[in-house]
Amino acid sequence: xxxxxxxxxxxxxxxxxxxxxxxxxxxxxxxxxxxxxxxxxxxxxxxxxxxxxxxxxxxxxxxxxxxxxxxxxxxxxxxxx
Amino acid sequence: xxxxxxxxxxxxxxxxxxxxxxxxxxxxxxxxxxxxxxxxxxxxxxxxxxxxxxxxxxxxxxxxxxxxxxxxxxxxxxxxxxxxxxxxxxxxxxxxxxxxxxxxxxxxxxxxxxxxxxxxxxxxxxxxxxxxxxxxxxxxxxxxxxxxxxxxxxxxxx
Numbered sequence: 001x002x003x004x005x006x007x008x009x010x011x012x013x014x015x016x017x018x019x020x021x022x023x024x025x026x027x028x029x030x031x032x033x034x035x036x037x038x039x040x041x042x043x044x045x046x047x048x049x050x051x052x053x054x055x056x057x058x059x060x061x062x063x064x065x066x067x068x069x070x071x072x073x074x075x076x077x078x079x080x081x
Numbered sequence: 082x083x084x085x086x087x088x089x090x091x092x093x094x095x096x097x098x099x100x101x102x103x104x105x106x107x108x109x110x111x112x113x114x115x116x117x118x119x120x121x122x123x124x125x126x127x128x129x130x131x132x133x134x135x136x137x138x139x140x141x142x143x144x145x146x147x148x149x150x151x152x153x154x155x156x157x158x159x160x161x162x163x164x165x166x167x168x169x170x171x172x173x174x175x176x177x178x179x180x181x182x183x184x185x186x187x188x189x190x191x192x193x194x195x196x197x198x199x200x201x202x203x204x205x206x207x208x209x210x211x212x213x214x215x216x217x218x219x220x221x222x223x224x225x226x227x228x229x230x231x232x233x234x235x236x237x238x239x
Contacts, residue, residue: 078199
């Protein structure tokens with residue numbers, strides 16, 4: 001199935017794109033999507049311990065299951081205000 | 082005007098205050114906070130900032146802050162606008178308005194809201210300084226982190 005990956009701020013810069021479409025196995029979790037991404041772009045892995053994740057613009061967890069067409073976002077530590 | 086917003090337009094504290102305070106015949110206090118872009122940070126001379134948001138989630142996070150505030154200070158009404166895009170030194174990046182019957186709640190809710198913005202709203206600033214540029218990174222956003230929420234509340238009520 002296909003999911004849309006969204007990356008922001010420095011993660012976006014490291015990946016060179018803010019939006020990617022990726023094929024992942026059925027039953028994939030957010031972690032599966034992240035693992036595929038970091039295999040492709042190893043420089044992203046430094047964010048694994050500090051980032052947040054979202055599915056369809058709701059905060060989520062690495063263990064959450066993703067579904068066909070979902071938007072999976074990886075968010076570096078925030079700095080608003 | 083919406084009570085929460087993420088916008089590339091310049092922020093208008095006066096208009097937001099009018100909106101939040103409309104019909105405030107039982108209210109005795111308006112507390113506001115305005116965050117400004119300053120010309121220095123961590124020893125660097127800042128030229129300008131660029132803010133980026135994950136907009137739909139940022140709006141949800143702002144609404145969550147309004148709801149949390151309501152939970153703690155039921156009589157407070159809150160307005161919260163965050164700017165994104167290119168901001169020059171001296172421009173407002175965030176404005177918050179808290180309206181309440183009494184000043185203690187208005188001040189506390191206003192402070193709580195900005196602390197929570199910095200904890201859980203998916204917005205990032207890229208600092209352009211003399212000699213380079215850098216993404217600033219603060220808190221790992223986790224709205225369910227109760228320790229962080231309580232820390233914000235302690236700060237608000239200190």
